[in-house]
Amino acid sequence: MEKVKVMVVDDSRISRMMVSSMLAKTNFEVCAMAENSAEAVALYAKTKPDVVTMDMNLPDADGIECTRRIHAIDPKAKIVMISAMKDAKLIMQGRMAGIGSFLQKPVSTNELIDTLMIMCNENVGAVAVYRESYVTTFAKVLQQSLVSIFGIQSEIEISQNEESVLRVDGVAAVIGIVGEPKGRVALYMDSETMYSLSRAMLGMDPQDDLSADEAEAAIEEAGNIITGRAVSRVNDVFKDKEMRITPPGTVIGSDIILSNPELISFNVVAKTSYGNVFMNVGFARGV
Amino acid sequence: MDVKLVNPFIDAFTTVLPQMGFPTPQRTGMTVNNQNAVSQGVAVIVGFTKEIRGNVVYNMSEDTAKFIASTMMMGMPVESFDEMAQSAISEMSNMLTANAATNLTALGLEVDISTPSLTVGSDFQIKISNEQYLCVVMDISGHQVEIDIAVQQ
Numbered sequence: 001m002e003k004v005k006v007m008v009v010d011d012s013r014i015s016r017m018m019v020s021s022m023l024a025k026t027n028f029e030v031c032a033m034a035e036n037s038a039e040a041v042a043l044y045a046k047t048k049p050d051v052v053t054m055d056m057n058l059p060d061a062d063g064i065e066c067t068r069r070i071h072a073i074d075p076k077a078k079i080v081m082i083s084a085m086k087d088a089k090l091i092m093q094g095r096m097a098g099i100g101s102f103l104q105k106p107v108s109t110n111e112l113i114d115t116l117m118i119m120c121n122e123n124v125g126a127v128a129v130y131r132e133s134y135v136t137t138f139a140k141v142l143q144q145s146l147v148s149i150f151g152i153q154s155e156i157e158i159s160q161n162e163e164s165v166l167r168v169d170g171v172a173a174v175i176g177i178v179g180e181p182k183g184r185v186a187l188y189m190d191s192e193t194m195y196s197l198s199r200a201m202l203g204m205d206p207q208d209d210l211s212a213d214e215a216e217a218a219i220e221e222a223g224n225i226i227t228g229r230a231v232s233r234v235n236d237v238f239k240d241k242e243m244r245i246t247p248p249g250t251v252i253g254s255d256i257i258l259s260n261p262e263l264i265s266f267n268v269v270a271k272t273s274y275g276n277v278f279m280n281v282g283f284a285r286g287v
Numbered sequence: 288m289d290v291k292l293v294n295p296f297i298d299a300f301t302t303v304l305p306q307m308g309f310p311t312p313q314r315t316g317m318t319v320n321n322q323n324a325v326s327q328g329v330a331v332i333v334g335f336t337k338e339i340r341g342n343v344v345y346n347m348s349e350d351t352a353k354f355i356a357s358t359m360m361m362g363m364p365v366e367s368f369d370e371m372a373q374s375a376i377s378e379m380s381n382m383l384t385a386n387a388a389t390n391l392t393a394l395g396l397e398v399d400i401s402t403p404s405l406t407v408g409s410d411f412q413i414k415i416s417n418e419q420y421l422c423v424v425m426d427i428s429g430h431q432v433e434i435d436i437a438v439q440q
Binding site: 164174175176177178179182183184186216217220244245246247249250251252253254255256257258259260261262263282284 | 323326330332333334335336337340341342344370373374377378399400401402403404405406407408409410411412413414415417437439
């Protein structure tokens, strides 16, 4: 995904610094910072940002007037207001001037990123937010963990899960996610892949004895480690809303349907020389 | 595993279900297990964490799941265990566990619960603990729901 350019308009240097540091580890790039309305209009024309964060109090004109001036040069400009005050009157005036979204100071990283994501993906909303803010990180961690835990390389594919069920033949480790957002991860694979991966994890040769219990426990622990790492990495970016994981539950058998009608979920497939490793990451609907 | 931790789950079951139009469930069995639970057809796993960590499983036959879904949907006939019925069972598991979490808070143990994971099949096992877990059987007008509760020490 290409970097999304953001212009930050705020008369306070600290506020500008806070917004840029929140965006530092993300797919957003601060392309311009303006401390007053005149500078904002000039920099907008020069840098053509994808989205603008706008403070209400500016020394030469307020944020609503500044929005009008930017809209005069680009009627499609996407502007999110970040101000200390957020009341009905301000929101109405702001909407009439063309402000798309309103946040109140202090803004949390999660709120800011989700809002910017939604504004930049008008038609995709929550799905894009989950995919870009969370699932891509889970997929990267899966790929890195396959190397560090099992010593295998993989090719990763991510797709949104259009069906409401997953079919499992073999083993699935299910790890719940609590906090914000809520959800669950299922790491699953067929029995053959489970045995090969477990032997690799435990440094065993193909002919070494490995019980079903031990192999299942290895996959369960791998699911626990991978989900834990992914959640920590996401928490590191979104410092305000901490996600935590519940202990794994494992289902073992054939023709198991894992149903998740209440989740927006994504399929991550890691293709390895030992077989496919599937990870489904699902979040409760509603950002 | 501490047996007193099981009461919040049983209490949730006996309080919440009558509110949804079921007769008051009766406890018909309680055992301490260490083998994997065997799915009866439909099993919902809900994880929890914070001051205590673990999993709870609501395990029942597909017939029982359809009976519960139908009662929850005001007696609407449920012919097959379709998506709507699955949603109903997920929602029930969520409500039961959220209520159990409230009961645990009253014991001074705060927990957050995950979204429910519903599994369906005729041939699978569920492992929620490396050690012992508690298995409680509840009867609702002849329909049995097994509740498996594992708390990590």
